[in-house]
Amino acid sequence: MRGASAERAARAVADGEPLFDSRGFAGRLPDGRLVRDVLGRQPIFLGERDWSFAPGDLDDPEPLPAGRIFDPESGDTEPVFSLPDPPTAADSREAILNVESALRESLGAVAPDDLAVAFSGGVDSAVVASAFDAPLYVVGFPESHDIEAARRAARLMGREEELRVVELSPADVERAVPEVARATGRTNAMDVQIALPLYLAAEQAAADGFERLAVGQGADELFGGYAKVARAPEDPRVEAETVRGAAREVIGSLPDQLERDVLALRAAGVEPVAPLLDDRVIRAALALPGELLVDGRGERKKALRLAAREFVPDAVAFREKKAVQYGSLVAREVDRLARQAGFKRRMDDHVSQYVEFVVER
Incomplete structure (x- = not known):
């Protein structure tokens, strides 16, 4: 077990x-x-x-x-199990305090031994990083958004000396594409592009002697981090009629996503640690009203950001961030590799075809 x-x-x-x-x-x-x-x-x-x-x-x-x-x-x-559906919290301040308390308990339950942190400078990874005296790994191409954001967040948090930047080259991505696809059993473009930065950061952490990697996985799903949740019910990608319903719908995608991420991280040589997916955090998130997921101005993950102020500076707690495959520029590079190998954009799902090609080669 x-x-x-x-x-x-x-x-x-x-x-x-x-x-x-x-x-x-x-x-x-x-x-x-x-x-x-x-x-x-x-x-x-x-x-x-x-x-x-x-x-x-x-x-x-x-x-x-x-x-x-x-x-x-x-x-x-x-x-044997179904996801709880608690009543919506009536008191917004109490709901935020519950999130803060859950985060504190979850982070406090993680043993710090042999631990590194995957750090992109966003609120999710910053909250995780705040609890540990551990190196912070950011991965991306030299000009990428994630490296710049991680450097800024580390500076604001007083953690500049602990930041370890894994600067990628095209050769790094080309090598890792088939490795990630085989490890996860997936060749579709989106899954491979999302898993690649995790894999490459974890690979470096493992090479540096760390056995466990703390990650911020789960926050977007639990706390309303997706645009399709913010736009519910108008967004055709969700069926729910409310923001809260859309968030719960997105939470249902976690098993498939986590399988991919866990397999990629283990293949890189580390055991993932996900404090934001602790049961205590999940319970607090499930009770949030829609306006604490996405507020009236469209700001996503509102409750998490407000609770995060107890762990990180406001400039980090309220910073918007790109998805890792785009912020690291890994998706751009995989697309370039696909086109270079003869899989042009006019072809149907050309990047997935490229991944299938290199796995079978």
Whole structure:
């Protein structure tokens, strides 16, 4: 069992308790059944005759869906957990204080040994970084937005000496594309472009001797960080009629995304640590009203930013940031590599075709 003891996970299954102050769990219960937590924070895979935390160990691996339990004897899979749907917090100040308290408890529960931090200068990674006397790794091309933002945030936080800049070259990305695709089992452009910066930052942290990498994963989904959530219900990418409903809809995408990220980080040689995906933080986020996810001016992650003021300077807490694949310029470089290899933009999904080509080569 990873992420909790088998006995504690068994109690959660028996009680139908999806959140109990863990950061996710998966593995074999004392009775031999397999389980995966409600948000799939710990991936686990089923093969024809066995199971593993690493899909490469199995023939034709299939992930056990989040919140489900699998009985090897019967071959049956059934739901055991569902994401809580708490009442909307009526008092905005209390809701923000709950987020602040949850962040403090979650960060305080992380052991600092052998830990580095993935740091892009945004509020998510800055809050995580604030809790640890550890090196901060930012990855990107020399002229990238993320490197500039990380340097500025580190300066504002008094952490300039701890910032380690991993400056990429085209050769770094070209080498890593097939490695990431094989590690994650994915060749679509978006997944590979998102996982690449994580992989390359983690690879350097591992080379520097660190065994664990703290990341800010989960904040955008939990706290309303996506444009499609802010634009609900007009945005066709969500079905919900409210911002709060759209945020919950997006939270449902976490198991698939976390599987990709965890596999990429482990392939790079580190174990991911995600304090913002602690059960305590999830509970606080699920209770937020829509206006604390996206305020009347369209500012996203409002509650998280207000709570973050207790951990980082305001200029960091309220800073907008690009998605990592764009802020690092990795997506631009993968697109260039694809075109250089003959996969032109007029072709259907040319970057995914390029990734498939280099994996099979």
